[in-house]
Amino acid sequence: xxxxxxxxxxxxxxxxxxxxxxxxxxxxxxxxxxxxxxxxxxxxxxxxxxxxxxxxxxxxxxxxxxxxxxxxxxxxxxxxxxxxxxxxxxxxxxxxxxxxxxxxxxxxxxxxxxxxxxxxxxxxxxxxxxxxxxxxxxxxxxxxxxxxxxxxxxxxxxxxxxxxxxxxxxxxxxxxxxxxxxxxxxxxxxxxxxxxxxxxxxxxxxxxxxxxxxxxxxxxxxxxxxxxxxxxxxxxxxxxxxxxxxxxxxxxxxxxxxxxxxxxxxxxxxxxxxxxxxxxxxxxxxxxxxxxxxxxxxxxxxxxxxxxxxxxxxxxxxxxxxxxxxxxxxxx
Amino acid sequence: xxxxxxxxxxxxxxxxxxxxxxxxxxxxxxxxxxxxxxxxxxxxxxxxxxxxxxxxxxxxxxxxxxxxxxxxxxxxxxxxxxxxxxxxxxxxxxxxxxxxxxxxxxxxxxxxxxxxxxxxxxxxxxxxxxxxxxxxxxxxxxxxxxxxxxxxxxxxxxxxxxxxxxxxxxxxxxxxxxxxxxxxxxxxxxxxxxxxxxxxxxxxxxxxxxxxxxxxxxxxxxxxxxxxxxxxxxxxxxxxxxxxxxxxxxxxxxxxxx
Numbered sequence: 001x002x003x004x005x006x007x008x009x010x011x012x013x014x015x016x017x018x019x020x021x022x023x024x025x026x027x028x029x030x031x032x033x034x035x036x037x038x039x040x041x042x043x044x045x046x047x048x049x050x051x052x053x054x055x056x057x058x059x060x061x062x063x064x065x066x067x068x069x070x071x072x073x074x075x076x077x078x079x080x081x082x083x084x085x086x087x088x089x090x091x092x093x094x095x096x097x098x099x100x101x102x103x104x105x106x107x108x109x110x111x112x113x114x115x116x117x118x119x120x121x122x123x124x125x126x127x128x129x130x131x132x133x134x135x136x137x138x139x140x141x142x143x144x145x146x147x148x149x150x151x152x153x154x155x156x157x158x159x160x161x162x163x164x165x166x167x168x169x170x171x172x173x174x175x176x177x178x179x180x181x182x183x184x185x186x187x188x189x190x191x192x193x194x195x196x197x198x199x200x201x202x203x204x205x206x207x208x209x210x211x212x213x214x215x216x217x218x219x220x221x222x223x224x225x226x227x228x229x230x231x232x233x234x235x236x237x238x239x240x241x242x243x244x245x246x247x248x249x250x251x252x253x254x255x256x257x258x259x260x261x262x263x264x265x266x267x268x269x270x271x272x273x274x275x276x277x278x279x280x281x282x283x284x285x286x287x288x289x290x291x292x293x294x295x296x297x298x299x300x301x302x303x304x305x306x307x308x309x310x311x312x313x314x315x316x317x318x319x320x321x322x323x324x325x326x327x328x329x330x331x332x
Numbered sequence: 333x334x335x336x337x338x339x340x341x342x343x344x345x346x347x348x349x350x351x352x353x354x355x356x357x358x359x360x361x362x363x364x365x366x367x368x369x370x371x372x373x374x375x376x377x378x379x380x381x382x383x384x385x386x387x388x389x390x391x392x393x394x395x396x397x398x399x400x401x402x403x404x405x406x407x408x409x410x411x412x413x414x415x416x417x418x419x420x421x422x423x424x425x426x427x428x429x430x431x432x433x434x435x436x437x438x439x440x441x442x443x444x445x446x447x448x449x450x451x452x453x454x455x456x457x458x459x460x461x462x463x464x465x466x467x468x469x470x471x472x473x474x475x476x477x478x479x480x481x482x483x484x485x486x487x488x489x490x491x492x493x494x495x496x497x498x499x500x501x502x503x504x505x506x507x508x509x510x511x512x513x514x515x516x517x518x519x520x521x522x523x524x525x526x527x528x529x530x531x532x533x534x535x536x537x538x539x540x541x542x543x544x545x546x547x548x549x550x551x552x553x554x555x556x557x558x559x560x561x562x563x564x565x566x567x568x569x570x571x572x573x574x575x576x577x578x579x580x581x582x583x584x585x586x587x588x589x590x
Contacts (some may be wrong), residue, residue: 029545032545032549033359033360033361033549034358211440212443214442319362321363324386325384325386328382328383332382
């Protein structure tokens, strides 16, 4: 599919049921009837930014926590007991509370418990990514949030996150450092999703050319009310959400797609087969949320509150095989 | 009913197989469906991605469904993007007691999963020296195929088209040359979307085919596995019967002594 066809789909010129049939077929061809499972592990909710849609916004009156190594391992054990082999480690942006050295230390230990570790943290320099890869990280997720610069400036009123270009360059820096998997996306609801989709496609296409050895992934985070009560200016309907997934699936048939527990259980069950290749399950979005009962502030509200086993049962009922392990430590 | 002679066996590294259909185990909706598809296919060689297997867990769900007495388990190095990673994966499998046969896959390009010829040759040379039976996945490159054969690989496995693309044999001209020149069995791997594609490979004189997606992602994988079994048998029988319209390159003709 070329860019012009992609634009036609985005603009709504092709009926959704036709797209769904084609997207499902492409997904099956490239990924079969499997969904890889992962769990997020929040290490810290401390943040110097004030992203107006985010629960970790520095102005939010929430309990702030940065886990110690021991606490992080307790949380990790809880996640590991559920069967997870793929872990996504997250923090806010507060480099003096959760510096690269802190992440390095914790990831070195976590790597003993999980086959694959990805990070979703503040943008870093190439050398910093390299040092985390050495510690055992194989994946990075970093959303641009919005590709529309005026909106970007408006929703990031202060803090280091105001630097659009520094964030935009993060996936390339990580790939340059040798990161195996790099996940991109935009936050659905901040700006017109159609414009965002075109810019995301551009970002992905240019990375594919520059870093052909990097496994790119796309996520679809749709804003959920966090502790901030952010009023979504550009709500994305379920039908449009599905259209976006199908359009990107047809444009990039070989790229992995991720769906988080931001979406409701019933909706996830309905749409995953039109493009998804990995999903989270049983997620907690506050540091200490699994084992410590820390009462700390969360980043966003979870909509799919099922346990991992319940998600697994739903996948199986739909004729899909949940995949816990799809990596090997040797692979870096 | 006319059947292929019982003596017509596939021989790889002196080991004999009745079936010329090798199966991949990825992308199935469940291990139960995979097991039934294996049975329906009549296959005797089954490849398993080491990255999907939990070697430390003896009850691992994929290996638990494949009877090693019935099938030759062929560990593959899927995910490796360098010779070094592939070699380490193969050694890991050996350390855990899996067969020392290895389907060598070195694919630095995670999007189309196309094999790296240089790293593949490098890894093959190391693994052959260490006593592995190496079955390398390659692009349909006749020179590389000869180099790998000379390095001691027990087959070559050229791709028909990119993995999962179901486009069939788009590399026909080069696969014909590979088959004509090969002293080891040629197994066409990747891109076969239908039993007709498998039949085509066998008609061309390929010794076998390896199929995964076309079976695993079919609406009815078990029925599709049975269909591929028939396609492979038909292609082989046609090849042995001698087709009148075959490519002059694909048919071995007696040299004239003038």
